[in-house]
Amino acid sequence: MEYEGRICRGPMERGSYMLPISVGCSYNACRFCGLFKDLTYRELPLEQIEEELKRVRAAGGAPKTVYLGDGNAFCTGFDRLKQIITMTREYFPTAERFNMDATVTGIAEKSGGQLKELAALGVSRLYIGIESGLDDVLKYMNKEHTADEAYEQTGRLREAGIGYGAHIMTGVSGRGRGLENAEALAVFFNRTRPEAVINFSIFLNKKTALFGDIEKGIFKPADELDNLREDRRIVELLNVDGVDYDGFHDTILTRVRGRLPRDREKMLAAFDKAIDKYERLEPVYSITG
Numbered sequence: 001m002e003y004e005g006r007i008c009r010g011p012m013e014r015g016s017y018m019l020p021i022s023v024g025c026s027y028n029a030c031r032f033c034g035l036f037k038d039l040t041y042r043e044l045p046l047e048q049i050e051e052e053l054k055r056v057r058a059a060g061g062a063p064k065t066v067y068l069g070d071g072n073a074f075c076t077g078f079d080r081l082k083q084i085i086t087m088t089r090e091y092f093p094t095a096e097r098f099n100m101d102a103t104v105t106g107i108a109e110k111s112g113g114q115l116k117e118l119a120a121l122g123v124s125r126l127y128i129g130i131e132s133g134l135d136d137v138l139k140y141m142n143k144e145h146t147a148d149e150a151y152e153q154t155g156r157l158r159e160a161g162i163g164y165g166a167h168i169m170t171g172v173s174g175r176g177r178g179l180e181n182a183e184a185l186a187v188f189f190n191r192t193r194p195e196a197v198i199n200f201s202i203f204l205n206k207k208t209a210l211f212g213d214i215e216k217g218i219f220k221p222a223d224e225l226d227n228l229r230e231d232r233r234i235v236e237l238l239n240v241d242g243v244d245y246d247g248f249h250d251t252i253l254t255r256v257r258g259r260l261p262r263d264r265e266k267m268l269a270a271f272d273k274a275i276d277k278y279e280r281l282e283p284v285y286s287i288t289g
């Protein structure tokens, strides 16, 4: 299958078989996100998905974990999702787990019975753009959910037996609010118990509404030093047994990852080393085209 778009998935999915079932993001309105701006969301025809399954089976593929793409694959209707998973399992009896990106709203649209049925079919982990624990930040960034809604929907997932991974972005709350955001996120995670937290750290994309706000002086961006301090604080406060944490700061080539609480001291030491370095340098902002 010819892939359309940009692959963006948690590093925990690097070994999974990525099977696109849609193109782009059905929401496509988060203030900071330029990932799928050039694409109109559409669901791929089942025949095209089946062709891809045939191709990979003919090439000898036998995946255990399938990652359904793209931007928020879980928003596809229940019947269609069930049909895709059932068909994939027919081609690959080895496939035990189905993971994909989701939005809080997309979870709310499925009933408790449907979530349980999907769990029984192998839906194992949904990656949700939690981004922030602060309601005013979620609202300003035009996320489709409030913190309370995120609490509710992650709770429904837990009841159904589906795990979740959180995508967050240090810097999302702007200059001077990183530690406040870190503390709100830690409270959220300590209650909702994600299996993984991935911090992509904010990238200021020139194609986005957020970048326009920066140019007008409405939003004051945090620099990468602030983002490292925010990231460190989250790791310090996370109290979720066995959570995999992966923090990327691509612009400054820094990545701190590990399993908590086991690796906490090692991770904090890595943050301290990077913070010490960037305290002595000019501010660095992560700006992309």
Ligand code: SF4
Pocket (backbone or CB within 6 Å): 025, 026, 027, 028, 029, 030, 033, 034, 035, 036, 071, 072, 103, 129
């Ligand atoms: S952050 Fe996620 S939900 Fe928001 S527009 Fe981008 S892909 Fe869609």
